[in-house]
Amino acid sequence: MDTVKxxxxxxxxxxxxYENLPDNILRDSVxxxxxxxxxDAAGGEQFMTIGNFRSNENTNVDTxxxxxxxxxxxxxxxxxxxxxxxxxxxxxxGNNRAVCAINGDSVALGTSNYDDxxxxxxxxxxxxxxxxxxxxxKPTTTTMYYLKQKDFKFDETIDSVLVLISDRCDxxxxxxxxxxxIDNSQLFIYPNPANDKLYIKTTNQTKQLNIQIxxxxxxxxxxxxxxxxxxxxxxxxxxxxxxxxxFVKVNGFAKRFVKL
Numbered sequence: 231m232d233t234v235k236x237x238x239x240x241x242x243x244x245x246x247x248y249e250n251l252p253d254n255i256l257r258d259s260v261x262x263x264x265x266x267x268x269x270d271a272a273g274g275e276q277f278m279t280i281g282n283f284r285s286n287e288n289t290n291v292d293t294x295x296x297x298x299x300x301x302x303x304x305x306x307x308x309x310x311x312x313x314x315x316x317x318x319x320x321x322x323x324g325n326n327r328a329v330c331a332i333n334g335d336s337v338a339l340g341t342s343n344y345d346d347x348x349x350x351x352x353x354x355x356x357x358x359x360x361x362x363x364x365x366x367x368k369p370t371t372t373t374m375y376y377l378k379q380k381d382f383k384f385d386e387t388i389d390s391v392l393v394l395i396s397d398r399c400d401x402x403x404x405x406x407x408x409x410x411x412i413d414n415s416q417l418f419i420y421p422n423p424a425n426d427k428l429y430i431k432t433t434n435q436t437k438q439l440n441i442q443i444x445x446x447x448x449x450x451x452x453x454x455x456x457x458x459x460x461x462x463x464x465x466x467x468x469x470x471x472x473x474x475x476x477f478v479k480v481n482g483f484a485k486r487f488v489k490l
Contacts, residue, residue, distance in 0.1 A: 242283055243283065244279055244281075244283045245279070245283075246279045246280055246281055246282075247279050247280060248267045248268075248280065249282075250282070253290065255291075255292045256304065257294060259294065262307055268314060269311075278311070280306075280309070308384050310382055310383055310384055312382055312383060316382070318381040318382065318383055319344065319381065320379070320389070321377045321378065321379035321387040321388055321389040322340065322341040322377075323339060323340060323341075323377040323389040323390050323391035324338075324339050324340050324341050324391050324448050325391070325448030326391055326394065327339075327367075327391065327392075327393050327394070328393070328394040328395075328396050329367075329368070329369075329393060329395060329396070330396065336366045336367060336368035337367055337368075337393060337446070338364055338365075338367075338446050339351070339357075339364065339365055339366075339375060339377075339393075340362075340363045340364040340365065340377065341363075341364070341448075342363050342364070343363030343364050344363065344381075346381075346382040347379060347380065347381050347382065348361075348379070349362055349363045349377065349379055350377070350378045350379075351365055351376070351377055352375070352376050352378075353373065353375070355369060355373065356368045356373060356393075357375070363379075367393050369393055369395065370395070371395055372392070372393065372394050372395045373392075373393050374390055374391070374393075375392075376388060376390045377389050377391070417431075417480055417483040417484075418431040418432070419431075419478060419485045419487055422487045422488060423487070423488035423490045424468060424487060424488070424489060424490065425489075425490050426467065427465055427466065428465070429464070429465055429466075430463065430464045430465075430478070430480060431463050431464075432459075432462065432480065432481070432483075436459060436481070437458065438458060438459065439456070439457045439459060439464050439480050439481060440455070440456060440480070440481055441455040441456070441466060441479070441480055442478070443455075443468075443476055443477070444476065444477040444479070445474065445475075445476055445477075446474060446475045446476070451471070451476075466478070472489070473489055473490055474488070474489055475488055476488075476489060
């Protein structure tokens with residue numbers, strides 16, 4: 231409905247799609263107040279009608295401040311409509327990460343970039359964007375980034391991720407709960423980068439390996455795949471992986487590799 235301006239006010243007889251409850255008087259003059267409810271669609275609707283179309287006699291009134299003309303105005307900020315039962319997701323800043331200070335590496339933050347969601351990252355230093363769900367971070371010092379996310383219902387959630395700057399560029403892989411996870415001299419992988427197969431070699435006298443594969447966002451892709459060792463070497467098929475950077479974790483030790 232467009233704004234109507236005039237000298238005289240006339241009551242418009244309309245049936246709103248949803249009404250505020252009679253006893254829920256909007257008294258807060260400082261903060262935004264939420265009004266929500268359920269609308270049963272009949273099908274074919276092109277718009278929804280909101281507002282108070284009752285007469286003064288049928289409207290509950292509360293006096294907060296005495297004004298000469300006795301009138302009050304309301305501002306509407308955001309309006310959201312969603313299907314009942316729709317699932318919303320909380321903010322996920324991703325796993326703590328580590329980058330090489332010497333090489334000036336960057337890492338991807340966040341785990342998702344949903345439509346109809348609003349993202350705000352702080353601080354902005356080192357980020358290529360502060361309003362996307364999965365920005366790239368290239369900080370010059372160890373930084374804790376905070377993600378404030380507003381979903382399609384306008385519910386806000388907050389999460390954080392630590393990006394650790396390290397000079398151990400030959401061994402750095404990632405961090406978990408602030409603890410640096412590094413390569414280990416007991417684990418070797420080749421070729422790196424790899425096309426379809428990754429060969430894994432360990433110095434441990436073991437006949438079986440438990441493999442986990444993570445993507446650059448820290449998402450677990452392959453969990454506890456068992457490989458049989460032959461002559462201290464196991465072969466991992468990576469044909470199903472897209473091109474990119476991955477982490478392979480073998481019996482507790484981790485290595486980073488690139489899939490071509």
